[in-house]
Amino acid sequence: MAAGLSLVAGGGFRPAETRPIPGGLGERWTLPGSPQPTLCELFAIHPRDGGTTGFLLAQLERGKPLLWVQERMAILEAGRIYPPGLGDFSIIHVEARNAQSALWAMEEGLRCAALGAVIGELWGDPRALDFTATRRLAVAAEKNGVPAWLVRFGTTPNLSGARMRWRVASAPSLANMFDPRAPGAAAWDAELFRARGFAPGRWRVTHDRQEDHFHLVAAAGDRALDEDARRIA
Numbered sequence: 001m002a003a004g005l006s007l008v009a010g011g012g013f014r015p016a017e018t019r020p021i022p023g024g025l026g027e028r029w030t031l032p033g034s035p036q037p038t039l040c041e042l043f044a045i046h047p048r049d050g051g052t053t054g055f056l057l058a059q060l061e062r063g064k065p066l067l068w069v070q071e072r073m074a075i076l077e078a079g080r081i082y083p084p085g086l087g088d089f090s091i092i093h094v095e096a097r098n099a100q101s102a103l104w105a106m107e108e109g110l111r112c113a114a115l116g117a118v119i120g121e122l123w124g125d126p127r128a129l130d131f132t133a134t135r136r137l138a139v140a141a142e143k144n145g146v147p148a149w150l151v152r153f154g155t156t157p158n159l160s161g162a163r164m165r166w167r168v169a170s171a172p173s174l175a176n177m178f179d180p181r182a183p184g185a186a187a188w189d190a191e192l193f194r195a196r197g198f199a200p201g202r203w204r205v206t207h208d209r210q211e212d213h214f215h216l217v218a219a220a221g222d223r224a225l226d227e228d229a230r231r232i233a
Contacts, residue, residue: 031059031205031214032198034163037147039138041162044169047078047123047153051170055188056119056149057086058207058214064116065090067109071102073123078153099126103133110140110148117147124154135161157193165194171204174217187217 034040042052060066068081068091075095083091092115096102099122109118118141122129134150138161141148150162157165167190174184191202205214 032164032192032195032201033059034196036142037145038141038163039134039148039150039161040164041134041150041152041157041160041166043152043155043157043165043167044078045167046169049170051186051188052151052168053081053086054170054186054207055166055168055190056151057089058209060089060147061116062088064114065092067092067094067106067112067115067118069094069096069102069105069109069118069120071096071099071120071122071126073098074121074151074153077123078121098128100128103128103137106137106148107140110137110144110146113144113146115146117149119149119151121151121153122155125156125158131159131161137161138163162194163196164192164198167191167193171217174206 042056044052066089070080070093072095080095081091081093083089083093094102094105096105102120102122106118106120109115137148137150140146169189171187171189173186176182176184185206185208187204187206189202189204191200192198193200204217206217207214
């Protein structure tokens with residue numbers, strides 16, 4: 001893999017030394033990421049799978065409010081976000097009547113440098129979401145230094161100006177070291193299928209919030225997690 005970027009506290013990125021992809025379970029994971037705020041897309045494998053939200057939140061800056069825009073159809077099909085369940089994030093929630101309104105709200109939000117990120121959830125393949133619209137979001141994010149994320153439900157990837165594009169699905173949670181009957185840390189199957197400057201790849205990862213690092217927990221498609229990896233908290 002080419003030189004990567006290590007995700008650090010605050011949602012920022014710092015250059016990482018060139019090294020091979022970690023091969024051992026439980027190693028710190030150098031998550032591919034843009035060196036500057038830009039537009040990224042997350043494609044949910046299934047509309048009822050909340051894995052995209054967990055994977056996204058693990059990368060966002062705390063301490064600044066998030067503008068979270070949901071199109072009406074995304075709410076009906078995938079559910080409305082519940083801010084108290086999102087931890088210590090401060091959420092400004094916008095319900096948009098259609099994709100065009102959602103994209104307008106996102107672009108306006110990206111003009112505000114006080115925001116930690118702008119997230120938009122869209123359903124299907126609305127006509128308003130074309131290459132020009134995604135390109136405008138990417139340029140606005142890079143110009144104003146505010147990360148933008150498009151979360152896509154019920155669709156397949158089409159032409160887009162997003163700099164990084166992920167497919168994300170929930171994976172079995174890790175074992176709880178204190179109670180074997182309880183779920184442990186969340187895990188995700190994450191596939192990076194398009195990124196500027198990074199080779200495509202697919203991994204199963206978890207996020208250690210205390211260290212603010214991702215960890216590799218199993219090869220994608222391998223349902224048998226290593227016992228040492230299962231004890232990661």
